[in-house]
Amino acid sequence: MKINIKRESVAQYDVEIEGVTLLEVLNEIKTKVDPSIAYSSGCRSSVCGSCAVRVNGREVLACVCHVKDGDLIEPLKNSEVIRDLVVNMDRAYGFNAKAKAWQSSIAENISLSHEDEKRNALQSDCILCGSCYSACPVYAVNSEFLGPFSLTRVWRYVSDKREQNPKEKIDNIQTNGVWDCTLCNECTLVCPQSISSKADIEKLRARSVMFGYTDPSFSNFGGGLSF
Template identity: 80%
Template sequence: MKINIQRQSVVTYDVDVEGATLLEMLNEIKRSQDPSLAYSSGCRSSVCGSCSVRVNGREVLACSYHAKDGDLVEPLRNAVLLRDLVVDMDMAYSFNAKAKAWQSSLAENVSLSIENQYINELQSDCILCASCYSACPVYAVNSEFLGPFSLTRVWRYVSDKRESNPKSKIDAVQTNGVWDCTLCNECTIVCPQGISSKADIEKLRAKSSMFGYMDPSFGNFGGSFNDGSPVF
């Protein structure tokens, strides 16, 4: 079986292993053919997210993807390439701070119903693989976009009944945030946990409207008559 790996150029390896995961193939290449090959891995159980790469143009976890003859393996996009299939994820993680993607303060004496407890359970399953970050096309035109990775985490806390100041988080995602997303759904397609960042961003937009925000691009469709009254 031949596997093509994007390094400084595309290198083809012939591996005598069938039915293996991509991570097992990479391990075999490193063990028996090329010890210089660099890639990331951790739990080998689709839990840690560290082995995410692109195969044939689609983000996958190497430990769960079963390799096929002729596959092209590349590093994640929208991140600084360190070596071979290893990228620096500091930029992706830094957007969490800009988006205030954490529990800032807990309201006192709040009791949670069963529905409250499960409303953001799926978002809490994020394994930080950054597949959505890599798949997002917005970074081609806006490198400061907060991105699906961080915006899903914002919704996780905005939707938490115990969060005492959700407005501060909504305020933080108005610039380079919820209105910059194209709602293309690429992030949802590649998420190994089945999280829909697109849906979360739509809910953040609705919540933004409740706090008096609106899509700034709407202003581009307006104008005014000679008397100064607005055109809608």
């Protein structure tokens, strides 16, 4: 089986194993063919997110993706490539801080029902693999866009009824945030946890309207109309 890996240029490797995960193939190449190849891995069970790469143009986790002859393996997009398949995710992770994606003030003596817990349980499953940032066309052209997993995390706390100041979080995501998303759904399609950041952003838009915000692009319309 021949596997193509994007390094400084595309390098082709011939391995004698088939029907295994990409991570197993990479380990085989590193131990038996080319020890200089660089990639990231951790838990090997799709929990840590560190092994995210692109296969034939689609973001995947190497530890669960099964590859076939002729596949092209590339690093994630929209992040600095450190070496081979290893990228620097610090900038993307930094948007969690910029978006204040945490529980800032918890109301006391408020208990959560089972339905309350279910409402934001999925968003808590984000493993920060960065696949959504790699697939995001907005982040590709606007490096200040807060991005999918940060906005999903904001919704996780805005939707928590124990949060005493949800408006502060909504205020914080109006610029380079909820209104900049094109709702293309690419982030959802590549999420290994099946989290729909698109749906979360739509909910954040609805909550923004409740707090008096409107889509700023609407201001570009209607100025020259007369009746």
